[in-house]
Amino acid sequence: xxxxKYFLKQSWLLIICSxxxxxxxxxxxAACLDRIEKNKxxxxxxxxxxxxxxxxxxxxxxxxxxxTTQGKEFESNIYKAIGSGGVVDGWAFNCQGPGFQDxxxxxxxxxxxxxxxxxxxxxxxxxxxxxxxxxxNSFYRNQYIGAPAGELQLVKTGNTETIDSKIxxxxxxxxxxxxxxxxxxxxxxxxxxxxxxxGLLSNGK
Amino acid sequence: xxxxxxxxxxxxxxxxxxxxxxxxxxFRLLLGMCPTLAVTTALKPxxxxxxxxxxxxLCSNIVVSLMRNLLKPHLRILMFTLTIATFVTxxxxxxxxxxxxxxxMLGPYVPLIIVNCIIICRAEVCASKNGLGVSIxxxxxxxxxxxxxxxxxxxxxEIFSTGKIFEIQIMxxxxxxxxxxxxxxxxxxxxxxLLGLVNLxxxxxx
Numbered sequence: 001x002x003x004x005k006y007f008l009k010q011s012w013l014l015i016i017c018s019x020x021x022x023x024x025x026x027x028x029x030a031a032c033l034d035r036i037e038k039n040k041x042x043x044x045x046x047x048x049x050x051x052x053x054x055x056x057x058x059x060x061x062x063x064x065x066x067x068t069t070q071g072k073e074f075e076s077n078i079y080k081a082i083g084s085g086g087v088v089d090g091w092a093f094n095c096q097g098p099g100f101q102d103x104x105x106x107x108x109x110x111x112x113x114x115x116x117x118x119x120x121x122x123x124x125x126x127x128x129x130x131x132x133x134x135x136x137n138s139f140y141r142n143q144y145i146g147a148p149a150g151e152l153q154l155v156k157t158g159n160t161e162t163i164d165s166k167i168x169x170x171x172x173x174x175x176x177x178x179x180x181x182x183x184x185x186x187x188x189x190x191x192x193x194x195x196x197x198x199g200l201l202s203n204g205k
Numbered sequence: 206x207x208x209x210x211x212x213x214x215x216x217x218x219x220x221x222x223x224x225x226x227x228x229x230x231x232f233r234l235l236l237g238m239c240p241t242l243a244v245t246t247a248l249k250p251x252x253x254x255x256x257x258x259x260x261x262x263l264c265s266n267i268v269v270s271l272m273r274n275l276l277k278p279h280l281r282i283l284m285f286t287l288t289i290a291t292f293v294t295x296x297x298x299x300x301x302x303x304x305x306x307x308x309x310m311l312g313p314y315v316p317l318i319i320v321n322c323i324i325i326c327r328a329e330v331c332a333s334k335n336g337l338g339v340s341i342x343x344x345x346x347x348x349x350x351x352x353x354x355x356x357x358x359x360x361x362x363e364i365f366s367t368g369k370i371f372e373i374q375i376m377x378x379x380x381x382x383x384x385x386x387x388x389x390x391x392x393x394x395x396x397x398x399l400l401g402l403v404n405l406x407x408x409x410x411x
Contacts, residue, residue: 013275014284021291028295032302039305101313126313133312 055081097183132176224346231354251359255352270340
């Protein structure tokens with residue numbers, strides 16, 4: 001009993017402050033959440049337009065629960081890119097997975113038959129400035145444009161101009177390069193399977 | 206009574222001015238070097254980091270000053286960190302909501318304000334030993350001093366790396382932008398030169 005009294009005597013301020021500060025953060029977060037979500041949607045739309053410039057509008061087609069490489073679940077929204085004449089031009093979806101420091105969130109775009117990538121863009125990343133954050137650079141990102149939408153491989157050396165399933169890692173940021181590649185491989189595989197199940201995509205047979 | 210008021214007025218003025226020049230956190234105390242070097246590629250991110258630090262410094266100094274008589278000596282650093290982390294999280298949420306571009310640009314450097322030495326230093330040196338008035342003035346002086354230092358660095362680097370400031374062209378047509386000024390090397394060179402200049406001015410003054 002005396003131990004509990006001693007503990008409370010020493011830490012009552014810490015307990016009260018933790019509760020009050022937690023409440024304050026919760027209130028601020030609740031007040032700003034809608035706006036943050038709205039900003040994210042606007043950013044997503046602008047990134048998707050960048051990946052598929054020919055698309056006239058994006059229509060949310062489906063939402064799937066996807067597992068990251070760490071086994072955590074998240075909601076991936078599948079957007080249908082509609083080009084001129086109402087024809088489906090391709091697909092875009094949000095992906096995520098573990099990075100070097102924090103989770104990396106991406107927008108990945110593929111063509112209408114899931115044969116080739118249109119590219120990817122970064123939605124959110126806290127990779128090391130100057131090293132891991134070079135996953136945003138065109139040197140790395142351009143290698144995905146036109147690459148086959150199957151299992152990609154990371155190689156340390158190679159020609160970055162050649163568009164195939166081999167992606168050349170960023171020197172000094174191998175972990176971040178591999179993280180992006182693993183996120184794309186894992187998410188695309190799951191999303192493709194779920195889209196075939198739902199009848200959004202032909203299984204190619 | 207009049208003398209007391211005059212004395213406290215002078216004390217406030219002295220405390221405020223200390224942060225601007227005599228004890229400027231960047232140029233004199235060399236504190237907060239991480240954001241100083243990392244976010245000063247341009248004036249806008251430098252200003253955003255500056256006012257974020259002013260907000261956190263002001264709020265944490267107020268809270269620490271109010272609870273200074275209740276603090277247990279061995280728990281004080283924990284209490285400071287808890288207080289600072291709360292206000293940094295609030296700033297982070299506000300930036301994500303109202304300045305998403307700046308939030309993305311500053312990236313991990315906003316959460317890193319938690320470990321900014323200036324804030325914990327002012328909580329320990331000033332707010333935990335002084336009343337509310339002095340703590341507020343100290344936070345404003347130090348925060349504005351930090352913002353000014355970052356702004357000077359950001360402006361110099363932006364002008365030399367792009368020839369523009371706030372997207373407005375200010376350098377003549379013959380000016381060739383120096384990309385290195387936007388890189389880490391440019392940050393170190395500019396900071397080094399400014400520190401030398403500040404030392405020179407201080408020596409001449411004394």
